[in-house]
Amino acid sequence: MQVCLVPRLLVLAAMLAVAASPCAAGEVSAPATPAYRLNLAEPHSLRLYGEAPQSEPAIPAQLAKMPYAELISSAARQTALDPALVHAVIFVESRYDAAARSPKGAIGLMQVLPETAARYGVADPAHSPEANVKAGTRYLQDLMQLFDSRVDLVLAAYNAGENAVLRYGHRIPPYRETQLYVPAVLARYREWQEPARPVGAVTPPPIEYLPGTRLDPKGLGTVLH
Helix, strand or coil, X not given: CCCCCHHHHHHHHHHHHHHHCCCCCCCCCCCCCHHHCCCCCCHHHCCCCCCCCCCCCCCCHHHHCCCCHHHHHHHHHHCCCCHHHHHHHHHHHHCCCCCCECCCCCECCCCECHHHHHHCCXXXXXXXXXXXXXXXXXXXXXXXXXXXXXXXXXHHHHHHCHHHHHHCCCCCCCCHHHHHHHHHXXXXXXXXXXXXXXXXXXXXXXXXXXXXXXXCHHHHHHCCC
8 A cells, every 4th residue: 555645744844844933932023113013092093084183273373462362263263253353343342351331231342232142042241251252253143144244234233233234224324333333343354354365376175085084285296296
């Protein structure tokens, strides 16, 4: 009977290879360096897909040193208002005096009447600057919608009431206080607005190249040369 030795030789060769390996001899390979070690201590940091985390927009330099800059920026962002406009209204209304009160009963930074504040769930507009600015910016937001973002009419309505502007046919009412108020706020607003883009300067839209990620086309010039 003839015995086939080939399979036995293959098994013997495999056993010799295993015996000669570093692991079989008790040798352990060096641990991975920290730079290449997977860290699971903060699993939330492992983002493979999805939208990039949103960061708070920077406060414009011309507004960053103003009183209540962070509060006003946050309130303006929540109501889709230009923070420069909110600053301009506050400057003319109260000169940033949170304790200001007018003879007509208007209160605080934005000189909000108690009945106006009540529309927006603010029981006491004098309670805090936050409550006052919340009511004032929401009122401005509603006026923007009512008057199709006509800033002059929005300001006239903020000063004289929306019914007065409507009664005079969507014009600034002929009240001396209002006719002085509107240009005063507009002057500050134009002074504190961010510089306008040059005519013809168009920012290309971001390129979507993976779900939840964006590539800035302006950076391509530094790569594709």
